[in-house]
Amino acid sequence: MSNASEAPTPDDGLKLTDSENTGPVLAADGTPLKRSLGRALRRQKLRALMLIAPLLIFVLLTFIAPIADMLFRSVENQIVSETLPRTVVALDDWDSTTGDLPSEAVYEAAYYDIFIAAERKLHTRLGSRLNYELTGASSLFRKSGRGLDDLGEVYQDQFEDLNEAWEDGETWALLMGSGDWQDKAYAWEKSSGDLAPKLELREGIEELLPKTAAAYSSFANFVRVDDGDNPATEDPWSLVYTAFWQDLTGGANVASYSGPEAELLMEAANAASGFESTTFAEGFADIDKDWASTPIWQTIKTYSPKYTSGYFLNSVDMQKTPDGPELRDANERIYGILFKRTMFMSMVITISCIMLGYPVAWILANLPARTANLLMILVLLPFWTSLLVRTSAWKVMLQQQGVINDVLVWLGLVGDGDRLVMINNQFGTIVAMTHILLPFMILPLYSVMQTIPPSYLRAAKSLGATNWTAFWRVYFPQSVPGIGAGSILVFILSIGYYITPEIVGGTTGTFISNRIAYHISSSLNWGLAAALGTILLAVVMILYWAYDKIVGIDNVKLG
Amino acid sequence: MVDTASREAFVEFERVQKSYDGETLVVKDLNLALPKGEFLTMLGPSGSGKTTCLMMLAGFETATHGDIRLDGVAINNIPPHKRGIGMVFQNYALFPHMTVAENLSFPLEVRKIGKSDREKKVKRALEMVQMGDFGGRRPAQLSGGQQQRIALARALVFEAELVLMDEPLGALDKQLREHMQFEIKRIADDLGITVVYVTHDQTEALTMSDRVAVFNDGKIQQLAPPDTLYEAPENSFVAQFIGENNTLEGKVREITNGVALVELDNGDLIDAKPINVSQPGERTRVSIRPERVEFNLDRLEEGSHTLKAEVQEFIYMGDIFRTRLKVAGKDDFIIKTRNAPDQVRLKPGEVVEIGWQAEDCRALDAN
Numbered sequence: 001m002s003n004a005s006e007a008p009t010p011d012d013g014l015k016l017t018d019s020e021n022t023g024p025v026l027a028a029d030g031t032p033l034k035r036s037l038g039r040a041l042r043r044q045k046l047r048a049l050m051l052i053a054p055l056l057i058f059v060l061l062t063f064i065a066p067i068a069d070m071l072f073r074s075v076e077n078q079i080v081s082e083t084l085p086r087t088v089v090a091l092d093d094w095d096s097t098t099g100d101l102p103s104e105a106v107y108e109a110a111y112y113d114i115f116i117a118a119e120r121k122l123h124t125r126l127g128s129r130l131n132y133e134l135t136g137a138s139s140l141f142r143k144s145g146r147g148l149d150d151l152g153e154v155y156q157d158q159f160e161d162l163n164e165a166w167e168d169g170e171t172w173a174l175l176m177g178s179g180d181w182q183d184k185a186y187a188w189e190k191s192s193g194d195l196a197p198k199l200e201l202r203e204g205i206e207e208l209l210p211k212t213a214a215a216y217s218s219f220a221n222f223v224r225v226d227d228g229d230n231p232a233t234e235d236p237w238s239l240v241y242t243a244f245w246q247d248l249t250g251g252a253n254v255a256s257y258s259g260p261e262a263e264l265l266m267e268a269a270n271a272a273s274g275f276e277s278t279t280f281a282e283g284f285a286d287i288d289k290d291w292a293s294t295p296i297w298q299t300i301k302t303y304s305p306k307y308t309s310g311y312f313l314n315s316v317d318m319q320k321t322p323d324g325p326e327l328r329d330a331n332e333r334i335y336g337i338l339f340k341r342t343m344f345m346s347m348v349i350t351i352s353c354i355m356l357g358y359p360v361a362w363i364l365a366n367l368p369a370r371t372a373n374l375l376m377i378l379v380l381l382p383f384w385t386s387l388l389v390r391t392s393a394w395k396v397m398l399q400q401q402g403v404i405n406d407v408l409v410w411l412g413l414v415g416d417g418d419r420l421v422m423i424n425n426q427f428g429t430i431v432a433m434t435h436i437l438l439p440f441m442i443l444p445l446y447s448v449m450q451t452i453p454p455s456y457l458r459a460a461k462s463l464g465a466t467n468w469t470a471f472w473r474v475y476f477p478q479s480v481p482g483i484g485a486g487s488i489l490v491f492i493l494s495i496g497y498y499i500t501p502e503i504v505g506g507t508t509g510t511f512i513s514n515r516i517a518y519h520i521s522s523s524l525n526w527g528l529a530a531a532l533g534t535i536l537l538a539v540v541m542i543l544y545w546a547y548d549k550i551v552g553i554d555n556v557k558l559g
Numbered sequence: 560m561v562d563t564a565s566r567e568a569f570v571e572f573e574r575v576q577k578s579y580d581g582e583t584l585v586v587k588d589l590n591l592a593l594p595k596g597e598f599l600t601m602l603g604p605s606g607s608g609k610t611t612c613l614m615m616l617a618g619f620e621t622a623t624h625g626d627i628r629l630d631g632v633a634i635n636n637i638p639p640h641k642r643g644i645g646m647v648f649q650n651y652a653l654f655p656h657m658t659v660a661e662n663l664s665f666p667l668e669v670r671k672i673g674k675s676d677r678e679k680k681v682k683r684a685l686e687m688v689q690m691g692d693f694g695g696r697r698p699a700q701l702s703g704g705q706q707q708r709i710a711l712a713r714a715l716v717f718e719a720e721l722v723l724m725d726e727p728l729g730a731l732d733k734q735l736r737e738h739m740q741f742e743i744k745r746i747a748d749d750l751g752i753t754v755v756y757v758t759h760d761q762t763e764a765l766t767m768s769d770r771v772a773v774f775n776d777g778k779i780q781q782l783a784p785p786d787t788l789y790e791a792p793e794n795s796f797v798a799q800f801i802g803e804n805n806t807l808e809g810k811v812r813e814i815t816n817g818v819a820l821v822e823l824d825n826g827d828l829i830d831a832k833p834i835n836v837s838q839p840g841e842r843t844r845v846s847i848r849p850e851r852v853e854f855n856l857d858r859l860e861e862g863s864h865t866l867k868a869e870v871q872e873f874i875y876m877g878d879i880f881r882t883r884l885k886v887a888g889k890d891d892f893i894i895k896t897r898n899a900p901d902q903v904r905l906k907p908g909e910v911v912e913i914g915w916q917a918e919d920c921r922a923l924d925a926n
Binding site: 459469470 | 617618619638639640641642643644645646648649650652654655656665666669670713714717723
């Protein structure tokens with residue numbers, strides 16, 4: 001065996017010539033040998049790569065990409081800055097720790113942002129997102145979507161009362177749009193299938209009425225793209241009237257305007273200062289008093305960056321506060337307990353699998369091949385039945401009116417009144433999962449034990465060892481690689497197990513994976529689910545690394 | 560070597576039988592006694608029952624019938640670990656997860672021998688097999704021959720008086736095997752231990768043993784020192800199994816003065832020493848060693864019968880010449896002659912007269 005490695009190999013000849021001549025070794029045709037070898041190997045490598053390409057692409061698409069996406073989701077937080085761009089900028093100047101409310105500018109920015117988000121139906125999504133961090137945010141945003149419309153309608157009504165012309169979209173198009181755009185817009189047919197022409201603002205109007213121009217542009221763009229309609233004929237949002245009023249009262253030099261509808265504009269400018277009005281802060285406070293308190297603003301400010309550690313802090317029972325991360329209240333902590341429980345139960349399941357699987361594997365390995373193959377079918381049979389069927393079978397076995405309790409009562413070992421509770425708790429999960437994962441322990445153990453010749457045990461006995469000593473000192477150490485492989489398999493599988501704990505675990509026997517599934521499918525808090533999953537993945541990798549350091553991954557044999 | 564005064568049995572098989580399936584006997588009525596200090600080899604083809612005998616002695620197989628005694632005590636019901644017999648296995652069975660020193664220390668540990676004593680004994684055993692520097696290595700880091708030495712040292716380290724060896728040299732190449740044969744024999748003699756050695760290699764059996772038990776078909780065919788075994792085989796199986804051998808078949812015509820006159824199947828007459836034949840008319844197979852055939856007829860006794868032989872092939876082998884002849888209708892008759900200056904080198908096609916001393920040619924059973 002060691003002789004083989006000392007034997008000369010064809011490479012030795014190359015090394016020898018290499019060290020003797022200082023120049024590069026040349027191939028028969030005069031090219032450097034290295035290059036010609038590289039060329040010869042490149043084709044082989046390319047062919048090998050093409051062979052594995054289907055699998056590689058499959059793995060990339062179905063495994064690497066989803067995991068990368070999940071890892072990304074656990075920190076991704078663009079929804080706040082995308083939905084409330086103006087508010088996020090305005091909040092920069094606000095010190096969230098003083099307890100003062102934000103300035104009117106922030107409320108104004110929030111009005112524009114939430115109004116546009118509501119038109120786009122995005123405000124509820126943001127509400128659900130912020131609801132993970134601040135209970136009540138979801139309903140607050142839903143309510144505000146409706147309420148902010150009322151805020152603008154105050155101005156809309158007054159402008160329309162002043163002159164009916166303000167009711168028509170055409171008036172606004174005439175005032176705001178360039179002549180060129182109007183011609184194109186009126187010529188546009190919805191049935192053509194194209195989008196309506198893009199708004200071109202009238203020259204000078206942006207300087208004259210900046211807020212109105214911005215609001216009208218948002219409106220026109222929304223009508224054009226989201227609704228597929230013609231902005232020139234649609235009546236504008238109440239937001240535009242609010243902006244218009246702000247511009248007119250904000251000292252716009254209306255007299256300098258000489259375009260169409262100049263008189264109408266002049267009339268509005270003169271009347272605007274006498275309009276009934278309210279501040280944005282008051283408007284928000286009218287919708288919900290929560291807007292007039294700091295927590296919602298603190299939450300928006302805290303979660304305004306594009307990336308956040310909030311999900312991870314949440315997964316370890318912490319939360320972001322203006323003063324930095326801190327632990328949640330004791331009665332709100334849940335994930336720490338779940339992680340610990342998952343680890344503990346996975347460990348118990350692994351140990352039970354070793355205890356039950358080791359003797360079975362030993363018998364299998366020491367039987368004649370024919371009998372061993374037959375018994376192997378019995379080990380594998382559960383493998384071939386549906387996981388759900390097996391788990392449900394345990395429900396039948398373990399429940400209080402189930403087979404085991406019935407037998408115990410019939411035998412008189414247990415009174416009919418106090419039947420054992422063996423399901424919907426940790427015990428049920430451990431029993432069912434040990435049964436389900438047992439083959440993953442037996443198979444590697446069996447294949448390792450098969451390679452241990454019986455002569456080792458004989459040798460140990462001939463040297464004077466009792467049966468136990470021979471087993472413990474000689475056989476067992478050689479079967480440790482099998483135990484290692486089986487334990488890694490069982491532990492890693494059970495740490496992420498979902499279906500069985502879900503069915504038989506009740507409330508005390510569920511794993512962290514059940515919580516992840518809940519966040520994926522019920523609470524739809526994917527970011528938190530991703531963070532929990534990432535932590536789980538990290539724990540598994542750390543354990544794997546620790547195992548490699550302590551036992552050595554070379555010592556793991558699957559066959 | 561073996562003192563005749565102490566020739567009382569140390570290991571004894573008495574009427575031992577073994578069957579695995581209840582239908583056929585693997586070992587049939589085995590009777591064998593060996594004195595202390597003897598080196599006995601069990602030799603035979605595979606399936607002849609020799610390894611089964613060894614395993615019964617070690618305690619890994621139970622005898623179906625009969626007694627096995629060690630130093631006068633029946634050991635049939637003593638478990639292997641209490642027999643105190645050292646054993647060297649075919650594949651050495653060195654524990655791969657222990658170092659060489661730990662392997663050697665293992666039998667001492669299970670005997671609860673103190674640490675300093677253990678270290679002393681391990682050191683001595685390693686030096687005995689000239690492996691003193693290898694205590695810290697693992698078995699996988701050793702060559703086949705080195706593993707063999709360690710296996711031997713481990714079987715000896717707890718001072719067993721009886722050591723069993725199950726084809727210990729089977730995995731080694733020829734040169735190393737010959738060297739280890741010598742080595743094992745030397746150590747066994749030095750320590751005065753009793754060795755039961757199983758092999759299917761007859762050269763190994765002849766060079767190492769005090770006595771050889773030739774097994775076939777579950778029975779001992781002959782139990783004798785090597786020279787007797789070679790020169791005086793008691794039946795035709797032993798004659799053919801040990802060494803090279805020419806056989807001729809025929810019928811006994813008469814037996815006079817301890818010399819049998821055998822008529823071969825083609826009618827030629829030869830002289831032979833009657834071993835397993837007693838009556839004229841019996842069929843027999845005569846056996847003659849290639850180096851005892853003579854074609855210088857002057858050296859034969861007056862009136863000896865000779866045979867005509869035609870040279871088929873002449874092979875030059877360095878120290879000897881090997882000539883194949885056609886004799887009595889069969890063309891596989893071999894003679895070996897020493898490469899001496901005056902030796903005749905026969906040429907194919909030549910016809911010569913050959914003959915032999917009557918006592919070198921043994922008339923055996925016809926099976």
